[in-house]
Amino acid sequence: MSASLREEATCPVCLELFSNPISLSCVHTFCYDCIQLWLLERKDMKLTCPICREVTDKAPLEEWQIRTLTLLTQQHGFLLEQSLHMRKEFLKFREDMTLDAVTANSRLVLSNDLRKVQCGKICHDLVDDPQRFTHMACVLGTSCFSSGYHYWEVEVEDGKDWALGVCKQSVDRNRKSGFSSEHGFWVISMKAGTIYSNSIPETRISASPGLSHIGIFLDVEIEEIKFFDVRNDALIYIHSNFSCFESLHPFFCPELPGESGSGGTLSICS
Template sequence: MAKSLREKATCPVCLDFFSNPISLSCAHVFCFYCILNWVSKRDDSKLTCPLCRGSSEKPPVEEWQIRILTLLIKQHGPLLELSLQVSSELQWFREDMTLDAATANSLLVISDDRRSVQCAKTHHDMMEDPRQFTYLTCVLGMSCFSSGRHYWEVEVGEVKEWSLGVCKESVDRKRKSNLSSKHGFWTISMKAGAIHANSIPERRIPASPGLQRVGIFLDVEMEEIKFFDVGNDALIYTYCPLSSLERFSPFFFLELPGESDSSAALRICP
């Protein structure tokens, strides 16, 4: 009896339980995606049953699109709702974040409250410290994370080119370029008016012209980091999996301004 019921609930194509089942005119039933994949591989105007080879007219394209959209909304609706309510939900994990001046490149100026950083025109005198970044104009946050969920926001303001995210605590402080995940950096960057995910391969993401504040949510147990456009309440990008045996350090990078450009500041929102 149980075996018979299982057979009736199993798709003949994928041999798994039905997912959004669809019945053809011959009365055979399949998963919707199994039939969609079957149809996509055939150019004729008839829909042929994978079992009995019985044929019928393909449904209109609009009908298939509506079915796909409905299925996606059912499957991912909770995630869509979360992304639209991200600002209020993530405040529970908000960090009182400050900058670690000892890690800052000598061309960076840290504010007295250690929440703001900007580029100087010339190097300022600093005692040598192995924690300091030698070539990259970046600085780390004071906090390091090995567990839990953590959220912070950064005002990017008028800074034209920047990178934000996290890095391994042990990253090479003498690195001259390549802030990729391969080298322990999980960041997004603003370059020439577009956002780039520094993954492998690198991904280019359209940026809102009004992007002013970036929200960063690190979930160590779920091995992911998410970036949000806070002003538009929208998800920008997600890194997953985010795996490291080391602690994660918040990462802040500013591109050096041109000779005629004024220096703008990145600021951690309190």
Template sequence: MAQSLKEAFTCSICQQFFSDPVQLPCSHVFCQHCIQPSDSMREDFLIECPSCKAQLRGNPVRALELCEPCNSLKQHWGLLEMELYLTDEVRSMREDVRLDPSTAHSLLLLSCDLKSVQCGTISHNTEPDASRVPQLVSVLGGPSFSMGCHYWEVEVEGHEWALGVCQESVDRQCKGDVSCEQGFWIISKQAGEIHAHSLEPPELRAIPDLRRVGIFVDVEFEVVKFYNVDNKFCVYIHQPVPSCEPLRPFFSLGLPREGAPAASLSILQ
């Protein structure tokens, strides 16, 4: 989204944000100094459009409707990049997140260091536990967060998974799809597509190779962000995320498919 916005306000000649943008009769826009040297201000000015190669006569028209938004974008681009891209500052807030065995679904196999989990086909620890969410093949993480900023990264393998945070007091007996209405702020992969479980689910860009996900929580600003760690692009932002009670890291894996490798995830160091 940020890159598309930048491209829409970038001159294809100088590759910079538009400066005094002008529009040719063919509708393509360029900086005035790029397309129209000062000694060519005359009515019989003839030019070939650099984009479509059309032969055009006459002076370009100033694109007034682009001037204000372009100036604003130039002024705030640094902040916008920080908002939409994974920065070193965010990664410096990394937490030592570990899986909580008491909350793990009976089909999940946790590693000894509580950093990895795999979904199997045989149930373990079948005794009922009020800490689990029995309708979801999921496990919660720790610690819980009630203030400050926190970040962790997860590498996922499998056709279905869900990551994010949930409220400490989330209804453990919830049924069906999970969403922010139920106290879950997550993204998930289903049928090869990435979904945001929000009140008005947006159309997210296709990310077929999303395997390393960064999760950032700012409790005071009530925001949860999800990043594609490989290209540092922000995949989705949940906001507001109520800070009235602690939030727990949330992890879920899809059930194994016949003939396919078991789904797994690892919390990266």
């Protein structure tokens, strides 16, 4: 995967990492200087794609996302490669995890084995408990982490909204919205097909289309949580240096239901 990241950040003309990347109307991307040299070499001075040979009269577009990817590859390429290879090592720290029904919001429906959750339209008449999320459709895992290394995987439904990660033991169960790190949540979330971190400010994250299997590795000692796209063996995001002096719990928030029925399901992999 680290090789493919570098490939995505490499200009097909000079075969170096992009410098001021621009894209043509055919969506092929090149260094700005490479296109300038290519244009000067052509007698007709027509803007023709070096790859597909499509001729365009539209101005090239600056590729800010590719520029960002290139900078990340330049600055953190070794760390990205190391993180991807380490995911297999994380399996030795895999947790046998279930959902904690006591914390589940009254709209959530949990499977009998407590490994799946989805949000319905009906509020169930549950016993009041201070551990239960009153307003937000969330549930915690039964595991409680105060030290060591911990790994778990979750299946998410393609195209559905969700939030996954960890939170502090003491988070306000009566909050009406928001999973910010400021309030003790360290998660990533899917919203309308786009992934975000809950950092301040909220950060949009690049991820593979069809993301459906999330791996989560928590290192309590160095205060770091990593999220992986398991199927594509790709690192999605790292929350690091979060300061927490209390136990952490796995956090799950499935999609709210639409007009057609219940929302998407989150499933803890066994």
